[in-house]
Amino acid sequence: MTPVRTALVIGGGIAGPVTALALRKAGIDATVYEAHPAEQDGGAALTVAPNGLNALELIGAADAVRAAGRPVPGMVMGDGKGNRFAEFGGLPGLPASHVLARADLNRVLHDHAAANGVRTEYGKRLTGAEETAGGVTARFDDGTTATADVLVGADGIRSTVRGLIDPAAPDPEYTGLIGLGGFASGSGVTPDPDLMYFAFGARAFLGYWGMPDGRVAWFSNIPEPDAAAAYASRTTPPAEWLERLRALHADDDPGAALLRHSGAEDLFVLGGIDIMPPVPRWHRGRMVLVGDSAHAPSPSSGQGASLAIESALELARCLRDLPGPSAAFTAYENLRRPRVEAIAAAAARTNKEKSAGGPAGPVDPERMFGFVQRFRVDWDERVTA
Template structure:
């Protein structure tokens, strides 16, 4: 059995640093290659880290850096646009609460922790191609080529380069592209709303024209997000060509008829804290996660829309599970075991989020039907045991992986 000793991790976002730290714990030297010329500290809005994500990070001793920046979110309270309370979703009994974090803060925390552990990061390394070394039927390693003309070699290459992964197209040139969910994402912070604290609860609302979520913390700050139906997909760059003032005008218009304090929150929003994320996307199924000594992790393999609340947590789970498999098995057997352990779970969560997106983006006729059915549906779904399968997932690092 040939043990994997070195790894190239392409992508320095969320999955990349976690994968590198997990590989290091497994005794594998990992080096991160990031396309950005510097740290990507200002990209992304708010997200949640679920108990299963914290548990995965705990395996590699990285959970405390997230707890230090995350704000507790123990339940989600759902309202209709009329202000009617439809349901409250709490976490399963005995589990710690989810943590609400801003993606830039999460990025800085994980990046800093990886650096503290001595993991090397090279910036300005945009992958353009990769090839196997050695025999085509029994490759001995991988060589990656970057846009700046440099190359790097290692025993394996791990694609942690996000929903528009280059590694994914290297593995499978016919790999599916991201699917637009019909929603644009926005987020921000508001101060001076004079709204009472919501405690550890996140309030969410199916509005007449859009979806809104907010949490008011004890210090008076209010973190919020909005999902606005839009006919055409829009990249982050395209969304940010429109001024925050214009987006805010459109959001105020979209929520004008809703009987929740959305307008108060939007009007108190700080422009410097406003984030236009662009189109919300997912990929229902990536047929090929691996080829030879190349493999995918995080959004490159299983991109779920933000509606799942599980994107970062699933990335952490997969990164840790992949390192565990590489610790115990030769590369190609390890990749097969990793996919077997992960695929069913992540695709089930992606499908559940897609159903949520369809409710958020409902048109005028579908909205009437949705509003009529939501109260009954929420009563059936708002039970902790219904969500336990997502939150109680744990990785047994000590157990040996077999082929």
Template structure:
């Protein structure tokens, strides 16, 4: 079978452009098709990239600009009421890098060919390639198609109409910059379990405090969430977090207009079929762990690069896809399982409160042996020079 020469990548978030950059590095022509009509300049909140994710970004030349646009987190703390637990990390592995999502998009898009306003309608695998059609009427052909189109993936349903969809975690994501300062050293992130919900915070560059909130709420699309006035969201946050310290004061001092509404938080259950014919999934379209993992973006970056490596080295498409799935499935599902054990107490309620002692013991286990718990995650490195 002829080696893959052209690739259509669906989705211009993180995994899609990374896949295109890695494919081009491998000598394969790749174009990204993004459904939104414009770039995401200034849109969205922040994400954390773990050391393994930064190492993967380095393969496609994006680590240095991403580091320059981010702020490093060297220290992590968990609080439950007045209880405070220092979470030892892996100092020699490097820090987490917190970056505005739109800044990462901009960095990746600088060198990845992206066409905007291209919403995929259908795609058909043929013996010699893929034929895809978009809502604007354009039709394209390529050797293969990669679905990097997020948790609500169209490509996933084309590969397997019976594929599971994303599960709502019961929380919405909001964040903002409060002018209030907290007594934490720079580079610290605090994970706080309040009386009725979870939030995190840390000193912001230039002063004040960045606060991220996982608000227990009914499901809303991002459009529905952003249609609600931000002053109303602030009132809702104070109802849930107003009695927490320092969460209540951080929110009270946060100007409503500076509140960013990021919408519902979803996770992906295990997806039975990662590929079919000449279509394959990567990133959140096939594995989106809870944000409790701290690995969502990093795993997406890794998978996009390892998929490109398989296509570079294995001429047969089916074998390349199968090898990619074998390399990735166990890793991503193990991370997702770890994060799921934490997620149940972010929106406490009676069950979550009952589980809190169990979660505390789990965190103590982590504190005693971070190398065993997160070492395999953060020390993972892709050997791009290796031929598979």
């Protein structure tokens, strides 16, 4: 029986409520502390892949996530001229990936956590933490503190907890790509509702899929070697960005049509896309990292949310089965690090292909996605050191 009975979960994004739910399933009382004063609206769309949905089944949240999103089981990869070089309808035996807005996923997970007894405290920005032999105390910028047996850093790619665990921890790295997205209406482009399309254009990459209301959602990745320019891109007026996007995709099919029928009012600019390089230390003492604070692959992986969900369940398993934080955190890292770093490396290769106009060779869906999407967290298997 684990001696860990309570946990502070720092960060109320995707990893935070899932971690708290997983810990409760393991018999550990967890409270989420979120820096912002309320749930955050806006943000881009994301994919919860089959492996993420399978992990969500373990905490009873999969149905709510499916209801908030749209199933898109298949994928088409092609060039900017409309030529296709790979198409598949999903891997046999797996549920369909679901696409939904990040804000909707956050809302669904927080609602499910609250309904299952997880408390979230907003306006709690972490400033420091002190460990004792029997626990860890978090300090927040409003002058309050909270104490528990362990502290979990689910506070994202710019994690405060990561710096507390290791002041020499690396910072996020820029991928060389700027991310933008929007919606097209009346473009004449009618995607198959069961497919997501990825077009490697000569000057920029475009992904798109059909919406239930007839619009086409799209996102573009633009190569930009200057990191400072990429981060400054958030301040560029949307109308100016839209003109630039139309020029970059002017020779692309159907990119040109989609951009002509998109409005600046619907454009969102993610700016420079960052990833986490390998993080040397995932834990120290009674503190540990989960989700993007430990492993944030490029969005090209389609796995950021799903890997965070998997890691939350695996961390809870380890704390459930092993005697004390040190053994549990070590086992958790050993379980997770090889997988997340392999997926991050594959996504980095995809980023290079986006800048180069597409894959250099044939695409084998099972080889590319099987290892990633067929993974299942085995909650009933006991973790051993």
